[in-house]
Amino acid sequence: MSRTLIARPLTAQAFAPFGQVLEATGDYRLINAGLCRRFHDRAQLDFGPEGRAGISIFHAEPRALPYAFDLIERHPQGSQAFLPMTQNPFLVIVSADPDAAPQAFVTAPGQGINLNRGTWHGVLTPLHAPGLFAVVDRIGATANLEEHRYSQPWTVLAP
Amino acid sequence: MSRTLIARPLTAQAFAPFGQVLEATGDYRLINAGLCRRFHDRAQLDFGPEGRAGISIFHAEPRALPYAFDLIERHPQGSQAFLPMTQNPFLVIVSADPDAAPQAFVTAPGQGINLNRGTWHGVLTPLHAPGLFAVVDRIGATANLEEHRYSQPWTVLAP
Numbered sequence: 001m002s003r004t005l006i007a008r009p010l011t012a013q014a015f016a017p018f019g020q021v022l023e024a025t026g027d028y029r030l031i032n033a034g035l036c037r038r039f040h041d042r043a044q045l046d047f048g049p050e051g052r053a054g055i056s057i058f059h060a061e062p063r064a065l066p067y068a069f070d071l072i073e074r075h076p077q078g079s080q081a082f083l084p085m086t087q088n089p090f091l092v093i094v095s096a097d098p099d100a101a102p103q104a105f106v107t108a109p110g111q112g113i114n115l116n117r118g119t120w121h122g123v124l125t126p127l128h129a130p131g132l133f134a135v136v137d138r139i140g141a142t143a144n145l146e147e148h149r150y151s152q153p154w155t156v157l158a159p
Numbered sequence: 160m161s162r163t164l165i166a167r168p169l170t171a172q173a174f175a176p177f178g179q180v181l182e183a184t185g186d187y188r189l190i191n192a193g194l195c196r197r198f199h200d201r202a203q204l205d206f207g208p209e210g211r212a213g214i215s216i217f218h219a220e221p222r223a224l225p226y227a228f229d230l231i232e233r234h235p236q237g238s239q240a241f242l243p244m245t246q247n248p249f250l251v252i253v254s255a256d257p258d259a260a261p262q263a264f265v266t267a268p269g270q271g272i273n274l275n276r277g278t279w280h281g282v283l284t285p286l287h288a289p290g291l292f293a294v295v296d297r298i299g300a301t302a303n304l305e306e307h308r309y310s311q312p313w314t315v316l317a318p
Contacts, residue, residue, distance in 0.1 A: 022214060022216055022293060023216060024216045024217075024218040024291060028218075031282075032219065032282040032283065033282075035219060035220045035282070036217055036218065036219040036220070036282065036283055036290075037217070037218040037219075038215055038216075038217055038294075039215055039216040039217075039218070040213075040215050041213040041214070041215055041298050042213075042214055042215060042216060043213065043214040045211070045212055045213065045214065052204070053204055053212035053295070054199075054200040054201075054202065054204065055181060055200070055201055055202040055204065055240055055242075055273065055295060056197055056198055056199050056200055056201060057181055057182060057183045057197075057198040057201060057271075058183075058195055058196070058197055058198075059183040059187075059195065059196040059198070060191065060194060060195040060196075061194045061195070081214055081293075083214075083242050083244065083293040084244060085242065085243060085244065085245075085246070085269055085271065086244075086245065086246050087244070087245050087246070110244055110289065110291050112216075112244065112293055114214065123191040123192075123194070123195065124191065124195055130269065131195075132183060132269050134181060134240075134242040134271055134293065135197075136212070136214060136295055139200050
C-alpha cells in the first residue's frame with residue numbers, strides 16, 4: 001500500500017524547520033557601484049568539530065511526478081546546501097523524523113536550499129535535465145550518513 | 160586610449176593560476192543508488208584564520224560585450240566561489256597582479272568558478288538576465304577588500 005503526499009511550492013516559512021531557502025529576496029547590500037545586490041550570509045552552515053566546508057558538483061538523473069520513494073537519509077555531522085546551476089525546479093523531500101510524515105516541496109527558478117545539520121531528507125531529485133547542482137557540504141574523515149527505509153513507500157503527487 | 164583583450168572560453172587549465180573551474184567533468188563518485196554523480200570537493204576554499212564560510216546570493220545587472228572596465232579587486236582574507244543559478248554564460252576577468260595584463264574568460268553552461276584567496280578579479284559580470292549566483296565566500300569582521308583602478312580602461316571583446 002502506497003501513501004501519498006502533495007508537493008507544495010517551496011517557501012522560507014514552510015521550510016524553516018528544516019533549513020533555509022537561498023534566494024534573492026528580502027534584505028540586501030548594494031555592491032559593485034550599485035550594480036549587484038548581495039543577499040548576505042543566508043545559510044546556517046555547520047560542519048561539526050572535525051569537518052570543513054567543501055564545494056562539490058552533483059549531476060543527478062531527472063525524476064518525474066508522481067515520484068515514489070522509500071528512503072530518507074541524514075548527515076549528522078553537517079549541513080548540506082543544494083544550489084541549482086539551472087533555472088529548473090527540483091523536488092525537495094524532508095521529514096522531522098522517520099516516524100513523522102515526510103513533506104515535499106517544489107522549488108521555483110532561483111531557489112536553492114540549505115538543510116540544517118542532521119535534517120532527514122530524500123535524495124537529490126531534479127525534475128528536469130540537466131540535474132546540475134553545486135553542493136556545499138561537510139568534508140571530513142568520519143561517517144556522516146544515516147539512512148531510514150520506510151516499510152511502505154511514499155508517493156509524491158504534483159501540486 | 161583603451162586597451163583591448165579577447166575573452167576566451169573558460170577551461171580548467173587556463174584558469175588554474177587563478178582558481179578552480181567547478182563543473183561536472185572528470186572523476187566522480189556514484190551516489191544515490193547510481194542515480195547521481197558526485198564530483199567531489201572541487202574548490203580550494205580558504206577563509207583565513209578569523210573567517211568562516213558563508214553562502215550569499217548575488218543578483219547582478221547583465222553586461223554586454225564589448226565590455227569596458229577600469230577596476231579590479233581582491234579579497235586578501237578569503238577565496239570566493241561564483242556558482243551560477245542559471246545556464247547563462249558569464250564573463251570572468253582575472254589578473255596575476257595589477258601591473259600584468261588582465262585575462263578574460265566566458266563560461267559555458269554548467270561552469271562555476273572559485274577564485275583562490277587573494278586573486279585579482281573584475282566585479283561579477285553576467286552576460287544575460289537574470290544574473291543570479293550563489294556565492295561561497297568569507298564571512299568575517301575584518302577588512303577583506305582591496306581595489307585597483309587602471310590609469311586607462313580595458314575593453315573585453317567577444318571571442
